[in-house]
Amino acid sequence: MPISAEAVRDLQENDLLVLHTLERLMKRYQWVPLEVLARATGKGEKEVSYRLTRLLRFGMAKYEKVPYDGYSLVFTGFDALALHALSGKGTVNALGPFIGEGKESIVYEGLGLGRLVLKFHRIGQRSFQSARVKRGYMPEEGHVPWLFASAFSAEREFLALTKLHPRVSVPVPIERNRHVVVMSLIPGEILSRCTPGDPGAMLDAILLQVREAYRLGVVHADLSEFNVMIDGDRCFLIDWPQWMEVSHQNAGEILERDLRVILLYFARKFGIEYPLSRALSEVTG
Ligand SMILES: Nc1ncnc2c1ncn2[C@@H]1O[C@H](COP(=O)(O)OP(=O)(O)OP(=O)(O)O)[C@@H](O)[C@H]1O
Ligand SMILES: [Mg+2]
Numbered sequence: 001m002p003i004s005a006e007a008v009r010d011l012q013e014n015d016l017l018v019l020h021t022l023e024r025l026m027k028r029y030q031w032v033p034l035e036v037l038a039r040a041t042g043k044g045e046k047e048v049s050y051r052l053t054r055l056l057r058f059g060m061a062k063y064e065k066v067p068y069d070g071y072s073l074v075f076t077g078f079d080a081l082a083l084h085a086l087s088g089k090g091t092v093n094a095l096g097p098f099i100g101e102g103k104e105s106i107v108y109e110g111l112g113l114g115r116l117v118l119k120f121h122r123i124g125q126r127s128f129q130s131a132r133v134k135r136g137y138m139p140e141e142g143h144v145p146w147l148f149a150s151a152f153s154a155e156r157e158f159l160a161l162t163k164l165h166p167r168v169s170v171p172v173p174i175e176r177n178r179h180v181v182v183m184s185l186i187p188g189e190i191l192s193r194c195t196p197g198d199p200g201a202m203l204d205a206i207l208l209q210v211r212e213a214y215r216l217g218v219v220h221a222d223l224s225e226f227n228v229m230i231d232g233d234r235c236f237l238i239d240w241p242q243w244m245e246v247s248h249q250n251a252g253e254i255l256e257r258d259l260r261v262i263l264l265y266f267a268r269k270f271g272i273e274y275p276l277s278r279a280l281s282e283v284t285g
Pocket of ligand 1: 099100101102103104105106107117119171183184185186187190226227238239240
């Protein structure tokens with residue numbers, strides 16, 4: 001379901017109270033019974049029931065009869081809580097157009113002090129297991145692993161951006177709330193969709209950024225032509241949730257894979273032959 005800023009704006013105080021309480025109780029319940037919500041919010045069952053009807057209509061919660069009557073939070077509700085918090089702090093004033101959807105995220109433009117990007121991490125039930133394998137560690141707290149895994153993924157990405165900015169050319173990290181990373185909007189295009197004026201110089205520029213990240217102790221671990229953005233002769237490395245510490249036992253192997261992917265792209269698309277051993281010593285030397 002697309003994220004609706006209108007629905008978030010329409011939320012009333014008691015809607016938010018029920019939504020926040022539902023989020024909190026998801027640690028203990030797979031499905032939160034109405035009476036538990038009523039007790040936790042201090043509102044009567046009638047009022048809570050009315051609020052839940054609205055949340056169901058907005059697609060922010062789910063009702064299930066089996067195994068027992070109860071309510072649970074869904075991604076749209078989690079999105080709403082994050083957006084509400086970010087707008088309350090003044091970080092985000094408006095949600096802009098949809099930019100793209102990846103395997104594990106939905107990206108929107110937004111407006112704050114400047115043009116922003118809001119990346120909503122979405123580690124769903126399906127991608128949870130693969131994310132776990134790919135990233136080595138994923139929390140599995142409570143009954144809703146997707147909720148914690150998505151927030152964890154956003155936290156990882158935000159941490160990488162904070163470590164790297166401004167030494168490495170990455171989006172400026174602005175804020176993180178729950179599973180949402182707010183960062184600056186990078187102008188330009190994804191490398192796979194454009195042709196740099198001087199491909200050889202662009203490859204050098206990318207390797208230089210990989211080297212700077214390496215010096216700060218970070219290996220991207222998902223580097224490809226889809227995670228590099230180009231603006232004129234500048235490049236930016238994006239999409240960092242799976243990054244790895246240089247000290248990690250697999251870091252050498254992963255760095256090699258990152259470089260192989262980029263070199264292969266430049267070889268196939270622009271006929272540039274750049275030996276892997278040379279790229280490796282450029283980055284680590
Ligand atoms: N800071 C940014 N500025 C401009 N566009 C961005 C920015 N971050 C992401 N995008 C756009 O959103 C798209 C998806 O973002 P990103 O690569 O970070 O996640 P993803 O592709 O969902 O992750 P995955 O690789 O797991 O599928 C990018 O291809 C790019 O077009
Ligand atoms: Mg990507």
